[in-house]
Amino acid sequence: MIKVVSFDLDGTLVKSTFADKVWLEGLPKLYSKEKNISIKQAKQYIYKLYEKVGESRKEWYDIDWWFKRFDLKQSWKNLLDNYKHYIKLYNDTIETLDKLTKKFKLIIISNAKKEFIEIQLGETNIKPYFDHVFSSLSDFNLVKKTPEVYIKVLNFLKLKSNEIIHIGDNLEFDYKCPQRIGIKSIYLDRNKTKKADNIIFSLYELEKVISNL
Numbered sequence: 785m786i787k788v789v790s791f792d793l794d795g796t797l798v799k800s801t802f803a804d805k806v807w808l809e810g811l812p813k814l815y816s817k818e819k820n821i822s823i824k825q826a827k828q829y830i831y832k833l834y835e836k837v838g839e840s841r842k843e844w845y846d847i848d849w850w851f852k853r854f855d856l857k858q859s860w861k862n863l864l865d866n867y868k869h870y871i872k873l874y875n876d877t878i879e880t881l882d883k884l885t886k887k888f889k890l891i892i893i894s895n896a897k898k899e900f901i902e903i904q905l906g907e908t909n910i911k912p913y914f915d916h917v918f919s920s921l922s923d924f925n926l927v928k929k930t931p932e933v934y935i936k937v938l939n940f941l942k943l944k945s946n947e948i949i950h951i952g953d954n955l956e957f958d959y960k961c962p963q964r965i966g967i968k969s970i971y972l973d974r975n976k977t978k979k980a981d982n983i984i985f986s987l988y989e990l991e992k993v994i995s996n997l
């Protein structure tokens with residue numbers, strides 16, 4: 785029996801615009817200002833370095849590390865604050881959380897770092913819905929939501945794999961990985977690519993799918 789409904793955060797409950805704006809616009813802009821070069825040059829330089837570091841390394845997600853790497857004087861907290869107006873929920877988020885919170889415990893499992901998770905939950909006021917919020921990177925030192933992350937969450941919450949269901953927009957890390965250790969998962973396919981068996985196109989469908997399990 786399902787006791788816990790687990791959500792991914794970016795691209796599932798919250799739109800991904802905020803993180804994109806911070807990394808692709810905010811950081812280059814700040815760099816260009818502090819180093820007195822054009823924004824175009826700053827973008828070229830920084831994007832190349834992003835690529836070089838690559839998303840399989842922890843540093844890639846670590847804004848504090850980048851600020852030190854670039855020797856920036858302003859604090860990264862200011863940068864996140866300056867871009868927080870880009871944090872937006874999807875239209876189907878609140879209604880879904882309102883319904884599901886009456887029947888299940890809700891949690892978040894994200895691969896974002898805690899500082900990105902916290903500002904997004906704070907800005908959207910959805911934190912009270914969740915019993916636990918896990919960051920694979922900040923809590924378990926793991927870059928991607930591999931099966932190991934889900935095992936750690938089960939152990940932490942003292943749950944069996946058939947007592948939890950996970951929903952998210954990444955086919956590999958939200959859909960296939962939980963299934964590898966026997967956790968049921970639903971692929972949130974907002975772009976209608978139809979690449980999985982257990983699909984919903986919006987969160988509005990979620991309650992019904994869970995009750996039909």
Ligand SMILES: [Mg+2]
Nearest residue numbers: 792794795953
């Ligand atoms: Mg996602």
